[in-house]
Amino acid sequence: MTSTSTLRRAFALVAFLVFGAGSAGAATTYWQLQNVTMSDGTTVSGSLAYDDGLNNVTSWWIRVQGGSGLLPFTYVPANSTAIMAGSPLHLTAEYVELRSLDGGGELVPRVLRIMPEWWFDSIPVQATLLIVPYPEISGEGMGGTGARSIVGGQFKNVMLVPPVALVDAIEFYHAGFDHYFMSVDAIEINALDTGYFAGWARTGYSFKVYVTGSSPGKTLLPVCRYYGLPSAGLDSHFYSASALECWQVNEFYGTEWQIESDNVFQIALPNTTTGACPGGMVPVYRVFNKRPDANHRYMTSTVVRAQMEAAGWIREGYGPDATIMCAVAVP
Incomplete structure (x- = not known):
């Protein structure tokens, strides 16, 4: 044979x-x-x-x-x-x-x-x-x-390796809702800047991430984005680089949160025990407003995080310092 x-x-x-x-x-x-x-x-x-x-x-x-x-x-x-x-x-x-x-x-x-x-x-x-x-x-x-x-x-x-490209995740704030939001999408950012979505303004904060489709290497992960439905009293967005967390949101809260994308940008997860980021990357922190309207804010500044905690928001993340993602370090 x-x-x-x-x-x-x-x-x-x-x-x-x-x-x-x-x-x-x-x-x-x-x-x-x-x-x-x-x-x-x-x-x-x-x-x-x-x-x-x-x-x-x-x-x-x-x-x-x-x-x-x-x-x-x-x-x-x-x-x-x-x-x-x-x-x-x-x-x-x-x-x-x-x-x-x-x-x-x-x-x-x-x-x-x-x-x-x-x-x-x-x-x-x-x-x-x-x-x-x-x-x-x-x-x-x-x-x-x-x-x-x-x-x-x-x-x-x-013939070529898939490209790697960086983009800014830009943060916006709506004073009427007391909500934070971030985006890397040029069309969406323009709509926020020009008032198509009324009430939003840039906070001046951003961090570097990889665009969707960048060559992943060994550490990059897609970030899912969910939209909290107004019918559930939410009207908010949620982001995660954890495939498990993305699955859990749909599994346990699928009637309140609707997935908008599995990959709005790419970023790394920290070590889930220590919270340490890979080399060349900086911690991103997530805080939760602990209110029924369920808004989250993402930042790289511990000073900003402390201000949010003083206002009653709580940390969510991995390790003793609660790191949730890892953004690209800017020289």
């Missing part, structure tokens, strides 16, 4: 002869998802890095829309793990599986599986994704329970 490794070498040789060397000379290749759709009509976008020496995916930024009982979610190395495995149904292919325990609420992992029609080290410039319904191979669900399957799309070889 011919072994899988022998078949793999044979098909790799065929791919080389038919399609040329492709990306075979590079230790790391970058693959972008194109036109990937799910059985519920949602889409999957993003890219991943594959190391042909390690035969493993080493970095990824894969974003899925919400649907079929699943929240929108961005898989990155800091909130998920990646494994590669051969397909029991297709000897010429293997799939990458991204698994996020926090994204599933800790008890059952959220799982995304993507399988191109070739082994990763044999893919030509572009490869169609195989349509094998999840959970057998291709799609997304909770653990081994299929929620939706991939029904179309391609992997395309790209």
